[in-house]
Amino acid sequence: MGDSASSTLEGSIDAVVFDYDDTLADTLPARVEAMRLTFAEVGLLDDPGEFVETMRGSPYRPVFDEMTSALGWDLDLMAVYLRHYWSKGPGFVYLFDGVREMLDTLQQRGMTMGILTSKSHDILVEGRRAGTVVEAEQLGIDGHITYIVGFEDVTHHKPHPEGLERLMARMAVTPTRTLVVGDSWSDVEVAKKGGCWSCLATWGLNDPTEQISRASPDFTAGTPAQLLSLLA
Numbered sequence: 563m564g565d566s567a568s569s570t571l572e573g574s575i576d577a578v579v580f581d582y583d584d585t586l587a588d589t590l591p592a593r594v595e596a597m598r599l600t601f602a603e604v605g606l607l608d609d610p611g612e613f614v615e616t617m618r619g620s621p622y623r624p625v626f627d628e629m630t631s632a633l634g635w636d637l638d639l640m641a642v643y644l645r646h647y648w649s650k651g652p653g654f655v656y657l658f659d660g661v662r663e664m665l666d667t668l669q670q671r672g673m674t675m676g677i678l679t680s681k682s683h684d685i686l687v688e689g690r691r692a693g694t695v696v697e698a699e700q701l702g703i704d705g706h707i708t709y710i711v712g713f714e715d716v717t718h719h720k721p722h723p724e725g726l727e728r729l730m731a732r733m734a735v736t737p738t739r740t741l742v743v744g745d746s747w748s749d750v751e752v753a754k755k756g757g758c759w760s761c762l763a764t765w766g767l768n769d770p771t772e773q774i775s776r777a778s779p780d781f782t783a784g785t786p787a788q789l790l791s792l793l794a
């Protein structure tokens with residue numbers, strides 16, 4: 563949408579829509595461990611780390627359903643994964659360095675902020691409350707993020723713009739004054755389809771080359787501080 567050579571958005575942004583996993587919070591160790599336990603429980607030999615990386619930016623349920631259907635299993639693999647993920651102990655999930663300070667600064671500037679994620683928003687797993695809203699509370703950022711749209715809130719998931727459009731409507735902002743920030747091609751693609759600006763956040767990526775080349779974002783930010791500079 564914009565000029566990727568430009569250094570800032572020159573104060574033209576009213577709202578920032580963040581992806582959650584690998585953008586605000588480092589949840590990769592928790593996801594890989596939950597996937598390892600899931601595969602071990604059902605006897606799948608796939609590499610959990612490779613699977614999680616391959617699925618970056620995409621929801622798990624459609625792929626899980628395809629896997630079990632192909633194998634002829636009468637099994638809700640997503641339910642198994644969620645049970646393992648949300649049974650994790652403390653210390654598996656934390657904010658990336660600089661994220662809290664970034665959110666503090668944006669809040670002080672009066673920026674409206676939301677989360678658009680392929681993760682569940684607010685669900686029950688075996689009677690326990692779970693979802694992005696729970697981790698946001700645990701990480702102490704629930705006061706910064708007013709609006710969340712997750713997997714169960716939409717029919718069509720990223721990179722389809724349904725969730726983004728729903729989030730912008732709730733935030734009462736326009737696409738041309740909204741910046742979407744995420745770590746994957748699907749975050750950039752949903753921004754494009756929704757008519758928003760896009761920024762690929764590379765601070766959670768070991769090697770951002772593939773995502774950058776696949777996504778062609780308006781901007782990239784290697785640290786949360788760089789994102790703040792972009793919004794200066």
